[in-house]
Amino acid sequence: MKVIKKIFESKIHQTYPWILIVGGLWSLFAAFALTIEKIALLQNPNHHLSCSLDPILSCGPVMMSDQATAFWSIPNPSIGLVAFGMFVMTGLVMLAGAKMKRWFWNMYAVGVSAGIAFTLWLMYETVYRINALCIYCMMVWIAMFTIDWYLFQYLLAEKHIKLNKKFTKFVRKHHFDILLAWFLIVVAVILNHFWYYYGPKLGF
Numbered sequence: 268m269k270v271i272k273k274i275f276e277s278k279i280h281q282t283y284p285w286i287l288i289v290g291g292l293w294s295l296f297a298a299f300a301l302t303i304e305k306i307a308l309l310q311n312p313n314h315h316l317s318c319s320l321d322p323i324l325s326c327g328p329v330m331m332s333d334q335a336t337a338f339w340s341i342p343n344p345s346i347g348l349v350a351f352g353m354f355v356m357t358g359l360v361m362l363a364g365a366k367m368k369r370w371f372w373n374m375y376a377v378g379v380s381a382g383i384a385f386t387l388w389l390m391y392e393t394v395y396r397i398n399a400l401c402i403y404c405m406m407v408w409i410a411m412f413t414i415d416w417y418l419f420q421y422l423l424a425e426k427h428i429k430l431n432k433k434f435t436k437f438v439r440k441h442h443f444d445i446l447l448a449w450f451l452i453v454v455a456v457i458l459n460h461f462w463y464y465y466g467p468k469l470g471f
Contacts, residue, residue: 283421287358290410291351297403297410298347304403305330305342318402323461326401334392343389347407350382354414372427379415386411390453394460408453416446 300318307314308330318326329335336342357375361367367375386408393400420442422428423435438445458465 279417279420279424283417284358284361286414286417287354287361290414291354291358294347294351294407294410295355297406298344298351301326301330301344301401301403302342302348305344320402321464323398323400323464324402325399326403328397328399329393329401329404332392332397334389334397337385337389351410369427372422372425376418376422376428379411379418383411383415394457400457400461409450412449413446416442416449 304314304316304318304326308316308327316325316327316330318324334343338346389404390408393404420439423430423439429435462471
């Protein structure tokens with residue numbers, strides 16, 4: 268664990284392209300799978316979705332909700348296919364040795380942050396309004412938060428953004444701990460909301 272943390276701290280400019288590529292491919296798979304499942308469900312309302320495991324872990328209610336087409340009538344996975352492809356492309360360009368200017372990274376940060384805001388909204392809607400969880404959607408949540416968090420790390424390391432030195436040092440030193448803590452908070456929120464279903468199954 269310490270070795271992984273050290274690698275991310277000292278060589279973020281080398282590891283971030285791989286975070287973009289792996290995270291982008293991971294999310295592309297999820298978006299593509301959702302697209303295929305949505306088409307199958309439209310063709311056959313009785314189609315058994317591979318991402319529906321129980322009444323809570325059920326992507327059907329999520330896919331058929333109004334929130335699944337938040338921007339006009341464009342399905343969210345279709346937007347993801349474009350956005351996640353851009354993550355992969357950016358990672359490949361970085362590996363090829365391209366040095367993007369500060370304005371590019373500022374615009375990129377705005378775009379990714381907008382994606383995070385959209386992800387947070389979808390998380391809230393999924394848990395508290397739709398009352399169901401989509402496995403493929405949660406895969407995207409993981410990738411988005413990881414990509415955005417290490418984008419922040421990269422911008423700090425490359426001095427594209429400058430913050431208080433003590434704060435920067437703390438964030439750079441505890442980057443992995445902070446990300447892990449965030450994921451644990453998300454898991455805790457989900458378990459708390461759906462405890463009425465999973466609690467008895469776990470013997471509580």
